[in-house]
Amino acid sequence: MERQKPRTLSGFMELLPAPQLQMERMMEVLRETYGLYGFTPLDTPAIEASEVLLAKGGGETEKQIYRFTKGDADLSLRFDLTVPLAKYVALHYGELTFPFRRYQIGKVYRGERAQRGRFREFYQADIDIIGDGKLDILNEAEIPAIIYQTFSRLGLQRFQIRVNNRKILNGLFAVLGLSEQASDVMRTIDKLEKIGADKVAELLTGEFSVPPEAAATLLSVLQADASLAALAPFAGQNALLDQGIDELSQVANAMTAFGVPQSHFKIDLTIARGLDYYTGTVYETLLLEHPEIGSICSGGRYDNLAEYYTDKPLPGVGISIGLTRLFYVLGEQQLLNADRLNAPADVLILPMTADLNPAIALATKMRSAGLRTLLYSEDKKFKQKIGYADKLGIPYVLFLGEDELAAGIVACKDLRTGEQTKQSADETIALLLKALAPQRDIPVIREN
RNA sequence: GUGGGUAUAGCUCAGCUGGUUAGAGCACCGGAUUGUGGUUCCGGGGGUCGAGGGUUCGAACCCCUUUACCCACCCCA
Numbered sequence: 187m188e189r190q191k192p193r194t195l196s197g198f199m200e201l202l203p204a205p206q207l208q209m210e211r212m213m214e215v216l217r218e219t220y221g222l223y224g225f226t227p228l229d230t231p232a233i234e235a236s237e238v239l240l241a242k243g244g245g246e247t248e249k250q251i252y253r254f255t256k257g258d259a260d261l262s263l264r265f266d267l268t269v270p271l272a273k274y275v276a277l278h279y280g281e282l283t284f285p286f287r288r289y290q291i292g293k294v295y296r297g298e299r300a301q302r303g304r305f306r307e308f309y310q311a312d313i314d315i316i317g318d319g320k321l322d323i324l325n326e327a328e329i330p331a332i333i334y335q336t337f338s339r340l341g342l343q344r345f346q347i348r349v350n351n352r353k354i355l356n357g358l359f360a361v362l363g364l365s366e367q368a369s370d371v372m373r374t375i376d377k378l379e380k381i382g383a384d385k386v387a388e389l390l391t392g393e394f395s396v397p398p399e400a401a402a403t404l405l406s407v408l409q410a411d412a413s414l415a416a417l418a419p420f421a422g423q424n425a426l427l428d429q430g431i432d433e434l435s436q437v438a439n440a441m442t443a444f445g446v447p448q449s450h451f452k453i454d455l456t457i458a459r460g461l462d463y464y465t466g467t468v469y470e471t472l473l474l475e476h477p478e479i480g481s482i483c484s485g486g487r488y489d490n491l492a493e494y495y496t497d498k499p500l501p502g503v504g505i506s507i508g509l510t511r512l513f514y515v516l517g518e519q520q521l522l523n524a525d526r527l528n529a530p531a532d533v534l535i536l537p538m539t540a541d542l543n544p545a546i547a548l549a550t551k552m553r554s555a556g557l558r559t560l561l562y563s564e565d566k567k568f569k570q571k572i573g574y575a576d577k578l579g580i581p582y583v584l585f586l587g588e589d590e591l592a593a594g595i596v597a598c599k600d601l602r603t604g605e606q607t608k609q610s611a612d613e614t615i616a617l618l619l620k621a622l623a624p625q626r627d628i629p630v631i632r633e634n
Numbered sequence: 635g636u637g638g639g640u641a642u643a644g645c646u647c648a649g650c651u652g653g654u655u656a657g658a659g660c661a662c663c664g665g666a667u668u669g670u671g672g673u674u675c676c677g678g679g680g681g682u683c684g685a686g687g688g689u690u691c692g693a694a695c696c697c698c699u700u701u702a703c704c705c706a707c708c709c710c711a
Contacts, residue, residue, distance in 0.1 A: 191684090196703060246709055249635075266711090294711085299635085301705070310711065373709090461710090484711070508711025538669060572671040587669065601671070 197300025198307045199510055204528040204579065209513055211527065211630050212340060213291055216311050216507070219336045220289040223328070225313050228288040230270040232295075236260040238273050241494035250296045263295035267312045267506070268491075275316055276495035284318035285325070291509070303479065303511050303518075314504030316491055321501045323433055326467040326487055327440030329503055333471055333483055334446045336507070341523070341629025344474040345482075346450055349441075350457040351434040352464050352486070354417065357427025358407065361420055362400040369462055370394045375408060376458035379477070383409065408455040416455075430466075437467055465489045469505055475633075479515050483507045516631060523632040525625055529579035531560040532622055536571050538587030545586050548596065548611055555615045557622075575601060582618060 194200045201209060217227070236253055239262045252263040264270050267290050275282065291311045300306050313332060315325045330347045337345050355375075359368045374389050383405055390396040390404075410416030417431055438453055459468045466487035473482060485505030492500050516522050533552060537545035545561055552559040560580065562571050575583045585597040590608070598614050599606040600621075607617065 193702085250709080296710080298709070299705095299707095300703090304710080308711065481711075506711065511711055536669090568669055569667080569671070572669095574671095576671050583671085585669070589669090597669090599670070604671090606670085 195306070197305050199305060199514070203530065204524075205513075205517065205522075207528050207530070208522050208630060209509075212509065212513060213309075213311070215339050215630060216291060216336060216509075217289070219332065219339050220313055222335070223287070223313075223332050225287040225289040228271070228274065228290045229292065230264070230267075230274055230290070232293060233261050233263055234270060234273070236262040238495075239264060239269055242269075250298050252295045252297050264292075265296050266294050267292055267310050268314070268504070271312070271314060271316075272492040272500075273495055275500060276492040276498070279496065279498060284316065285321060286316045287313070288316075289313045303514050305510050305514075308508060308510035311507040311509050312504060314491075314502050316500055316502040319499050319501075321503065323436055324440055326433075326503050327437045328444055329467075329485070329505055330437075330441050330446050330451060330469060331444035333469070333505060334450055337471070337483075339629070341631035341633065342473070343633050346452055346472050346474055347446065348452050348454040348457045348470045348472065349434070349437060350453065350455055350468050351430040351437075351466055352458075352468055353426050353430025353466055354434060354455065355430075355458060357424040357430055358404065358417075358420065361424050361427065362404060364396060364400060364404075367394045367396065371396065371404075372458045372462075375404070375456055378408070378456045380480075410455075413453045413455050433466060459484060459486060463488045463490075467503065473515075476515065476519060479511075482512045482515070521631050521633060523628055523630060525628045527625065527628070529581065531558040531578070531580050533557055533582045533584055533618060534560045534562055534575040534578075534580045535584045535586060536562050536568075538585060539591065544591055548584070548586060551611060552615060552618075555619065557615065557618055581622075584614070 236251075237260070239251065240248060247265055251265050254261055271288070271290070275286065289312065291309060293307055294310050295307050297306060298304075313329075315321065315329075317325075330349065333347050352372075355372060356365075356368060359365050359371060364371055371390060371394060374386055374394065378386050387398075387401050387405060390401040391398050396404075407416050407420075414431065414435065417427070420427055421431070422428065434453060438451075441451060442448070454470075457468055457470050459470070464486035466489075468486035469484060470481040471483040473479065483505055485503070487501070487503040489501045490499060491502045492498070513522075535545050535549055535552075539545075542561075542563060545563075549559050549561040562574060564571075572583060574580075581601055583599045583601060585599070587597075590596055593608075594610065595608050596611055596614050597606055597608050598617070607614065609617075
């Protein structure tokens with residue numbers, strides 16, 4: 187028989203059991219937190235008709251999309267969750283209640299070169315709020331609060347949400363006579379933190395024929411410490427700019443009421459975001475200890491979610507967490523908690539008698555009590571039986587042999603301390619529940 | 635898509651100017667220790683050296699082709 191070498195495609199993450207459990211816990215925290223803000227879950231197909239996903243046409247997405255045919259059907263794998271959302275909202279417009287708040291955690295696919303922390307299949311965790319015709323600015327202030335809650339609940343502390351408004355940038359571009367190159371300039375200033383002001387100035391004046399004075403003015407305003415104050419001299423020159431300044435001020439004020447501490451957000455005029463559908467507030471979230479990894483959560487306000495599917499104006503605001511990348515980076519930085527929840531069970535029962543029935547009854551009893559229980563039924567040597575618990579990180583082992591059965595007790599060993607107790611099944615269950623309770627509150631992420 | 639690099643055991647890697655049966659650590663299996671693991675000691679299994687072709691008396695090593703992977707850029711989560 188010809189055997190194939192087992193392999194996993196580059197850019198596709200495949201985890202071992204313990205890290206997979208951590209990943210699932212992260213997702214649970216996200217679902218819980220999003221639920222607190224009234225978002226409902228949504229799931230859409232991973233595959234869509236190509237004409238739906240490529241309705242917008244052209245650009246990078248078309249080059250990166252996984253596209254194939256099956257019979258006569260021209261199909262594509264979704265490359266984000268926003269386009270499927272647009273389709274969904276347009277399709278079910280009449281049945282949805284607006285503002286529509288949904289969260290979606292799902293895999294997306296991008297056929298680009300994989301790199302460390304850069305995947306071809308990865309999870310995005312998105313939340314969006316879609317309005318019917320209008321959507322109040324307050325929603326744009328609530329989003330950072332959700333970001334703050336989410337990361338806090340995961341156990342992260344040292345992060346910062348950076349906020350800007352595209353109207354300010356576009357307004358400034360207009361004042362400086364750069365409206366024609368707006369998209370290129372936008373993408374270039376977004377690289378400020380990565381490549382520095384000198385390189386950006388070089389690119390602007392070189393590649394995109396921005397006059398040197400305009401580039402200098404732009405950079406000095408964007409990089410000023412007191413952002414809103416630096417914009418003051420431009421007030422009244424451009425309606426869009428004025429509106430942007432007003433919106434950004436409102437958002438910043440309301441964010442505090444929504445519970446985002448000053449320490450965790452910052453107005454930063456250099457946040458631009460590459461995607462061109464953002465029209466107002468934009469967000470980026472950085473790990474303060476690891477700014478080099480870039481944004482772990484980004485998004486913003488857009489005016490027309492579903493313009494390619496319907497003529498209904500559907501403004502919205504949303505963000506996306508790159509879960510796979512976040513998980514990868516946290517693991518690499520050793521910020522993930524290795525606690526007993528990464529074990530598949532709390533207790534392993536080792537029957538020492540030929541008759542397994544008492545052990546089965548005990549397992550059933552423990553599961554009813556809420557203990558994650560494994561029953562070792564394989565006929566192996568003792569060393570291998572207890573080694574099973576050891577390798578899986580299961581903290582407690584229960585021995586059930588002739589002696590214990592005769593005495594009506596169970597022997598319970600704590601593998602971490604080596605201590606062993608001998609008492610009734612009920613007493614043992616109570617003991618374990620008490621011992622394990624505090625660990626349920628340990629967050630996924632452990633900083634420091 | 636553009637440019638650069640790497641490919642040897644399950645994993646991380648060593649392997650001298652080409653020279654006999656290709657090594658280490660970790661992991662795995664067994665024993666010391668058949669109702670007490672994780673530590674220690676002893677032993678063991680495991681590799682068509684990414685694939686195909688060429689040069690040579692002889693190739694993991696040199697040459698060609700090819701595939702995969704990694705890094706940077708583009709773009710992005």
